[in-house]
Every structure is written in C-alpha cells, then in structure tokens.
Amino acid sequence: MAARRQLLAGMAMLAARRVAAQGGFPERPLRWLVGYPPGGASDVFARLIAGQMAPLLGQPVVVENRPGGGAVLASEVAARAAPDGHTLLHVDNGILVANPALYARLPYDPDHDFTGIGFIGRFPLFILVRPGDAVRDFAGLVAASRARAPTYGTPGVASPHHLAMEMVKRRTGLAAEHVPYRGGPPAMQDLLSGAVDLVVMDCATGLPFLRDGQARALAVLSEAPSAEAPAVPTLRALGHAEAVAYGWQGMSVPAGTPAPAVARLHAALAAAVAAPEVVARMDALGIERAAFSPPEFQAFVAREAATWRPLIRELGIRLDR
Numbered sequence: 001m002a003a004r005r006q007l008l009a010g011m012a013m014l015a016a017r018r019v020a021a022q023g024g025f026p027e028r029p030l031r032w033l034v035g036y037p038p039g040g041a042s043d044v045f046a047r048l049i050a051g052q053m054a055p056l057l058g059q060p061v062v063v064e065n066r067p068g069g070g071a072v073l074a075s076e077v078a079a080r081a082a083p084d085g086h087t088l089l090h091v092d093n094g095i096l097v098a099n100p101a102l103y104a105r106l107p108y109d110p111d112h113d114f115t116g117i118g119f120i121g122r123f124p125l126f127i128l129v130r131p132g133d134a135v136r137d138f139a140g141l142v143a144a145s146r147a148r149a150p151t152y153g154t155p156g157v158a159s160p161h162h163l164a165m166e167m168v169k170r171r172t173g174l175a176a177e178h179v180p181y182r183g184g185p186p187a188m189q190d191l192l193s194g195a196v197d198l199v200v201m202d203c204a205t206g207l208p209f210l211r212d213g214q215a216r217a218l219a220v221l222s223e224a225p226s227a228e229a230p231a232v233p234t235l236r237a238l239g240h241a242e243a244v245a246y247g248w249q250g251m252s253v254p255a256g257t258p259a260p261a262v263a264r265l266h267a268a269l270a271a272a273v274a275a276p277e278v279v280a281r282m283d284a285l286g287i288e289r290a291a292f293s294p295p296e297f298q299a300f301v302a303r304e305a306a307t308w309r310p311l312i313r314e315l316g317i318r319l320d321r
Helices: 002-022 041-057 072-080 093-102 138-145 160-172 184-193 203-211 259-273 276-285 294-315
Strands: 030-034 061-065 087-092 114-129 151-154 177-180 198-202 216-220 246-254
Touching (some): 030 041, 041 061, 041 114, 041 246, 041 259, 041 276, 072 246, 087 093, 087 114, 093 246, 114 184, 151 184, 160 246, 184 198, 203 216, 203 276, 246 259, 259 276
Parallel strands (some): 030 061, 030 087, 151 198
Antiparallel strands (some): 114 216
16 A cells, blocks of 8 residues: 555656646736536536646646536536637536537537646446345346336436436336435435435545445446445446446536646646546545546546437426526
C-alpha cells in the first residue's frame, strides 16, 4: 500500500509539472458549473477536484451550483459562455447522453455545444434490499415480481439509476414500480424504513450501507464485480449480458475553446484525479477511473449516446410532458 501511494504521488507530481509547463492560460479565476444542489456526488467531487486543480492552474476554481431541470439550466449557461476556457461544466450521463431523448426541445445541443476535457469516474450501480428481505438473490426477485411487482427507489426520475433499472426490467423480465426521490439519501432512508422494497443506488451512496450491514446487494450492474464489494454478482455473470449500466461524471467546456486551454485543463484535471487524496476517496467509495484524453472522452460519450438514447425513446420516458 505504501509503495502504491508513492507511485500515485509521483504520477501526480509529473502531471503537475506538465500543467505548469504549459503556461499562459488561465488569466483569471475559473468557474465550475454544477447543475445539482450542494451536497450531492457531483458537487462533492467537483469541490474536491477543484481544490486540487487551483494550485496547478495558478487561479481559483470556484464551484457554482446552478440546479434546475435535470441540469439543463447549468448546461445552457455553460453553452452560452465565452469559449475561452474559464467556464467549466460538470457533465454526466444526463447532460450529455440522456437529455436529448428525455426532452423534445433543449436550450443547448450536447453533441455540438461542448468540448470534452476528461473523465472523472464512473459509479457502479447496485440493487439493494433490506438485510432481512425474503428475497435472497436476483433470480428470486424476478420470480417474486411475477406475483407482486416490488417498488424500487432511485435518486430521481430519469436519473442514471432510474434509466438503468428500466433497462434491467426490459432485459431480465423483472417487474417493478418506480418511486423517485430527491437524491440518494432519502431513497436509502425509505428502504431502511420499509417504505420501498428495494433501491438502485450508486456506489458512493450505497456502499456505506452495505459495509454497515444495513442493506444487502442482490446484484451490481457493472461489467465486473466492484473491488469494494467483490462478493456481489454482476447481472452479466447471472446470465444477463446486456444489463450493464453506470453513473459517470466528467468535465466539458464550451465548444470553440482554444486547443491550448483544453490541453492545460485536461492536464490539470488528470493530475487532480490522480492526486493521492482524490484516489483514496474514490477507491473507498468504489468509483472507477479512466484516464481518457479529450478525444477519447468525446468518443466515450458518443458510444453512450448511441446505446442509451434509442433505449430511452423505446421506454417512453420523458421529462417534458
């Protein structure tokens, strides 16, 4: 473990030197727009990473919460900002992938109004029940749902959690009724109290409850078992090869931002995500990282859009009705 920490510290130092060597930009404080309220996973990681980026860039990185309409408000503000690299947008599945399928009209075009800077991490999604629940595994859940469809909670309508579970229902035969909440913690509390039968929860919110024995996982929707919960089977391992979904976060800037600014922001973001403090926090929460370059991040988003937008339209989930 000590050797790994030394390696991470060395990598972060090299990345920091690359950032410093690029010079010139930025010329003033940067603002990082987050389309969700304070305290959620997007806000927490934006603030954690902004604190690491600021000394590398030589300017403050100020996180600005602009919640509203599935992050549509923050996205519109970012899309209309000057493309000079001083306005950053915290992006996720909803902003760049799902919203065009959820809304008939958007005040921004995720495919053309933004340039990707890089990836922050992806969050495995767990299907959780109470420890004493009579259902012991996912196959038992599917079988029981034929007699009575259970209720399942998520952090919100059209959240990655909600979309993932609707995909799971279609691909496994599970029947379940959605109960949306305003965030993950309220959904977890209602699971514990018995108000909902199960929840679909990201690793950052759900793992502490798993570790404390307050919840039990029937499955995880990732490609491979989570390093922080290796005993929890993936749906893929249970025979549902196409039932894979994550929540994920990244950073984008307005389209047209000069290439040198994009390069420097990417280097700073990569160094921040590789910082030992950030790595330790992500590892403890089971968050998976990937060092995507800006073109690789753009390609990743394009693949996600090609997968999820048709499925969302098939499912008939809309937010503007």
